[in-house]
Amino acid sequence: MTPGFRRSRTLYREALRRLVGGVSSPVRAFRAVGGTPLFVERARGAYVWDVDGNRYTDFVLSYGAILLGHADGGIAQAVHNAARRGSVTGSPVPEEIALARLVQSAFPVMERLRFVNSGTEAAMSAVRLARGFTGRSLVVKFEGCYHGHADGLLARAGSGAATFALPDSGGVPRSYVRETRVLPYNDVQAFRSLMAREGRNVAAVIVEPIAANMGLVHPEHGFLRTLRVETRRHGSVLLFDEVISGFRVRLGGAVQLFGVRPDLVCAGKVMGGGLPVGVYGGRKEIMRCLAPEGPVYQAGTLAGNRAAMAAGTAALLKLRSAGFYTRLERSTRKTARALERLAARHGVAVEVPWTCGLFTVFFTSRPVRNYSDAAATDRKAFSRYFHSALRHGLYVPPSPFEACFLSAAHTPGILEDALRRWDRVFGEMAAGGRRRGS
Ligand SMILES: Cc1ncc(COP(=O)(O)O)c(C=O)c1O
Numbered sequence: 001m002t003p004g005f006r007r008s009r010t011l012y013r014e015a016l017r018r019l020v021g022g023v024s025s026p027v028r029a030f031r032a033v034g035g036t037p038l039f040v041e042r043a044r045g046a047y048v049w050d051v052d053g054n055r056y057t058d059f060v061l062s063y064g065a066i067l068l069g070h071a072d073g074g075i076a077q078a079v080h081n082a083a084r085r086g087s088v089t090g091s092p093v094p095e096e097i098a099l100a101r102l103v104q105s106a107f108p109v110m111e112r113l114r115f116v117n118s119g120t121e122a123a124m125s126a127v128r129l130a131r132g133f134t135g136r137s138l139v140v141k142f143e144g145c146y147h148g149h150a151d152g153l154l155a156r157a158g159s160g161a162a163t164f165a166l167p168d169s170g171g172v173p174r175s176y177v178r179e180t181r182v183l184p185y186n187d188v189q190a191f192r193s194l195m196a197r198e199g200r201n202v203a204a205v206i207v208e209p210i211a212a213n214m215g216l217v218h219p220e221h222g223f224l225r226t227l228r229v230e231t232r233r234h235g236s237v238l239l240f241d242e243v244i245s246g247f248r249v250r251l252g253g254a255v256q257l258f259g260v261r262p263d264l265v266c267a268g269k270v271m272g273g274g275l276p277v278g279v280y281g282g283r284k285e286i287m288r289c290l291a292p293e294g295p296v297y298q299a300g301t302l303a304g305n306r307a308a309m310a311a312g313t314a315a316l317l318k319l320r321s322a323g324f325y326t327r328l329e330r331s332t333r334k335t336a337r338a339l340e341r342l343a344a345r346h347g348v349a350v351e352v353p354w355t356c357g358l359f360t361v362f363f364t365s366r367p368v369r370n371y372s373d374a375a376a377t378d379r380k381a382f383s384r385y386f387h388s389a390l391r392h393g394l395y396v397p398p399s400p401f402e403a404c405f406l407s408a409a410h411t412p413g414i415l416e417d418a419l420r421r422w423d424r425v426f427g428e429m430a431a432g433g434r435r436r437g438s
Helices: 006-018 073-084 094-106 119-134 159-163 188-201 223-234 253-258 306-319 324-345 371-375 379-391 412-437
Strands: 040-044 047-050 055-058 112-116 138-142 180-183 202-207 237-241 264-267 278-282
Touching (some): 073 306, 112 119, 119 264, 180 188, 188 223, 237 253
Parallel strands (some): 138 180, 138 202, 202 237, 237 264
Antiparallel strands (some): 264 278
16 A cells, blocks of 8 residues: 555645745654655544545644544634634633643642743743742753753754754854753763752753653653752752643643652643643742743733633543543553564564653664663664555654654554554564565
8 A cells, every 4th residue: 555645745845935844843844754744634533634635543643732632522612612702812811710720730839820822932931930030040951852942942952953963953052052051861970960060050950751852761760859859959940841741641740640849840732732832830939930920021922812721621621531541541551562562573673662642663672761872773764664654554753753642532443453554564664674684
């Protein structure tokens, strides 16, 4: 089965004449794997259909923003109702309070919060706030963690930037990242010694508590706790970036999963039910430094708009249903383990780390515990895997540094069907490997 991409190709040619790289966000251009990006005609449940009529089981899910499945009826209705009542007015709306209540019940650490329009804005603003609160300038981040594209956080970022092997972005003056320190993920010793040297100047330590932008990398036992202990000792703000993990691995994200309490949290993706949204929040005394209560400025014309608030509320209400995360965790575990078994049967070396709602297929036989390990995985094998998956009706992220996501719409039947396709993908890779070897 070889799907045709004629209409996608035609649209891409026109898009290239109008949009930079033909896309609105770099990873969508397929540069890491080659080929033509799919133009999606529609999406429903666990599936997307491209403009050529090919159907794919979707494991991209808007890079983790979709958790209930595409085109959820409740969310669509909420957005429709909000739009009819005026999606944005520039005044407070009751829908902000409704969503804030749900977010705070999931993340009690957000004693006060602020809605913004993206994860980038949330992380960037939270860092500014931490600097304003502490009166210090240094920010510590971890290699391979991505926190959006704010200048100071694009120091050796993962995700799209790593895909293009751009350790730092063009257009970011050296002086902007001079106040940023980058350490290997999971390296407790490196962190302790940095804090011993520079802790008194560190405003914030920002971390993905479950790293998902170098593929999925788990925090090792004691890593997050060490961050908590050392930041407390030195009076620095601990900031968890839960833009991916929040509301996905548990309603209360990694904070709930691991029981380590940061000072600030930022989130987005799932919380918007498919609309643009972000949030940051945390301890009252820190949040009070934010305008209009305090001197740290941050604002947004569309922030807290009725449509996004209503979509988020509709999404979070559904996620609170009994057993949601138990089912999601079970299906993720089964899928990840089945993938390892299938790959092994065909002699394809993979590691498939997983957590509730996401997993990564790394082409390596060694565990991946940081960005160097992720960067050392077999990217050519990943490209072959990606294109074979596409031919077999599986839409997986077009980069080895992105995770695969599951949604509530990925039923056991749909996943069994997907695994049969994956079986053929690994079979093709093994046959290709034999041909190349002969
Ligand atoms: C952990 C994390 N933080 C921040 C962001 C930036 O979010 P956005 O793309 O909504 O600006 C992302 C995006 O992938 C992310 O994964």
